[in-house]
Amino acid sequence: MTNLSIYKLSTLFKTQYANMLEYRAEIALWAISGVIPFFMLNIWTNNGLNESINISNVMLSRYFLSAFFVRQFSVVWVVFTFEEDALLGKVSPYLIQPLHPFMRYFAQHIAEQITRFPFALFIASFFFIFNPQSLWIPSLFTITISVISTFFSFLIQFLMQSIIASFCFWTEKASSIEKLLFIPTLFLSGLLAPVSSFPSYVKSWIYLTPFPYLIDLPANILSGNQVNIIEGIFIQFLWIILFFSIFKKVWKSGTKKFTAMGL
């Protein structure tokens, strides 16, 4: 039984990886579209905004580079794919298969991240050419922890979007809910400004939401800024458990509601 599922999973990953490699030009472009943190860094350092929050230029550029990396490997688009599949009637055959349909999407995301990796490295190397003083090599321990934290961040976002995607069983156009949720993700996650620079009236409640754990935490770990690693990863884990149980419930009642489309 376990052998069979391992076999299923590895086949799934291999085919999805081959599929993604075919679209490598697309993925390269997508990687380029993630350069916003570098522009933000430029505004921060060019105007000396970081002096008042006690982060040196070098640490801030490491932070934004790390934020770029974390974002690259936690981008989730499952709701858009699922919505299209639901509208085209592709979900019905997936539901019959002895494999949770979202495993397929999960494999797609992982395969896409592997394809994206060299491009992200390439963009980062450009960054170091322009900012040689910020070059640093994190320890193996730091890298491991930040990879785990980034993966957790990916899982949180994947589960959040899967919950929204399950709304497709009711509304057909669930992606607009995702666009709404993307706004706080963009502004509160630390992609555009580190959470430590936020005013205190925001800081007082922001850690009760999942947003700072999506980019700010992993980016701070990777760039070597002061952060409580154990507590952060534990809270990420709690969010994963919470969203997973919600997803299971929504999915269960959604599939009961399901009426096949297309075909």
Next chain:
Amino acid sequence: MNIKKYLKVYSYFNYSSFSIELEYKINLFIDLLTSILGLIGSVFLLSIFFSNTEEIGGWNFNQALIIQGIYTILNGVTNTWFNPNLKEIVNYIREGTLDYVLLKPIDSQFWISFKRISPTGLIEIFLGFFVISYCFYLNKISLNIWSSIILIITLICSISILYSLWFLISTTTIWFVKTWNATEVLRSFLYMGRFPMDSFSFSLRIFFSTVIPITFITTIPSEVLLGLSPAWKIILEVIVSMTFLIFSRRFWKFALRFYTSASS
């Protein structure tokens, strides 16, 4: 060119796309929330910048808010007219349905650029004007006829540049078939139009005035509003926008020569 015919066709386009969009009424409401939250988010980001300093790149908070307003209006224009239409080009080319467009007795660029309209962007345009009028109060701006004419001219130029950029990228679909992500790259660069161009370092400013002319899109109209823009900048903007429009038109004609249908 028969303008009357085109206007009539255009009103039919609007009618049909409004009836499509109004099918999803809850969506409209969610999009309204999204636009409002997006604006709050950007103002929040600006306030973080300005909590540490009096001005960035020579712009104070009240002035930077004008750029925010202009950006919101232009983003609304993009979401109302450019985005829904030019996203479709990919489908026309992938499925070979561009054939039917080319066969119609109407200009193909007109058809492709104006077929759809998405009312959700109109909300953003409205919000943008709201921000701008608040800025009038904050910055104590009084517009005379002359400066409002110049403002309208620069805004039209900005919209033309934006349209040309979107259309140029979408046109490359004829060769590359899938260019969704190329538009994403454009989108992420345009995102920087929310900030005054003077706040970037010199090299990025050069990049944003030549490769992707964001400077012309949001900063110059805002400078006009503040009465800070010298005449040569305005003339330059007109020239740049004309060049972009003509080039995008030529490029489309050129690209069509390479179109080799799909399927069938």
